[in-house]
Amino acid sequence: LGSVPDSGLKLKKAFARFDGLEQLETELDLADLDDQTSMPEGCRCAEVLTGRLIPPECPLFDGACTPSSPVGPCMVSSEGSCAAYYLYER
Numbered sequence: 871l872g873s874v875p876d877s878g879l880k881l882k883k884a885f886a887r888f889d890g891l892e893q894l895e896t897e898l899d900l901a902d903l904d905d906q907t908s909m910p911e912g913c914r915c916a917e918v919l920t921g922r923l924i925p926p927e928c929p930l931f932d933g934a935c936t937p938s939s940p941v942g943p944c945m946v947s948s949e950g951s952c953a954a955y956y957l958y959e960r
């Protein structure tokens with residue numbers, strides 16, 4: 871879906887004792903997260919989740935991507951939009 875510049879959530883200083891990042895003294899590098907959250911090649915989950923595409927319009931649906939062999943995150947969980955479509959609308 872992309873990221874919104876200068877956005878994000880963080881606990882107020884008064885609640886810092888509940889902040890896992892503060893507790894672990896860990897720096898969160900969003901650039902590293904972007905590397906880890908890129909979509910598998912050909913996966914159209916972003917378009918499915920934003921209503922611009924229905925799962926069968928993805929070229930990998932019911933071919934390379936099935937619930938028993940998912941390519942993208944929308945097919946992994948039984949609650950995923952592609953998996954639900956595969957199970958109930960195919």
Ligand code: SF4
Binds near residue numbers: 912913929
């Ligand atoms: S989860 Fe599978 S079917 Fe759904 S958009 Fe990604 S690749 Fe296509």
